[in-house]
Amino acid sequence: MIGTCLPAGRFGIFVFVIFSFMPDKKYILSKEVAAKKLRRLALEIIESNPEEKELILAGIRGSGSVVAACIQKNISALSSVKTKLITLTLDKKQPKDVELSEKIDFNDKVIIVVDDVANSGKTMLYALKPFISFHPKKIQTLALVERSHKQFPIHADYRGLSVASTVQDHIFVEVNDTEVLGAYLQ
8 A cells, every 4th residue: 555645725734545556356358458359359250251141149148248249340340241149148057048139040050159258168058059959050159258167068269368267266357338348357
């Protein structure tokens, strides 16, 4: 802690202000770096799907949907490939039922399941459930941050940042309605 004295007016009274430099959050991605990673991820998707006319981005509700919308915006700015954005809703702790924001035919389509953080792989595995009854051309996965503690056979095809952390650590991606504000470790 560092303190400083600031004059509080013409009577010579000083106010002692204490500044604390103990950060509450350990940021691993700033807003600017996240934006660069999202752009790079969009380029990777375009490069990996050169013959495709349309891509379906399935964002997992919450931060995953915002990440998917950012990817869609970047793909649109960088390519003429059409994108369709849908939202997957599921309980991340007990992912039994998965709901789609829109029911469409996924046969012969390229689907990219998008989440903010890939931890154990469980959420992404269950997010694949609605697509299994169809015959998609391919299903890919994208995570802005991927952790190294997989318990399920899911690894992100596209990842902005890979983090080796302890099992006790948690990674949070901060978003507003339209953009990623950063990611931090807690």
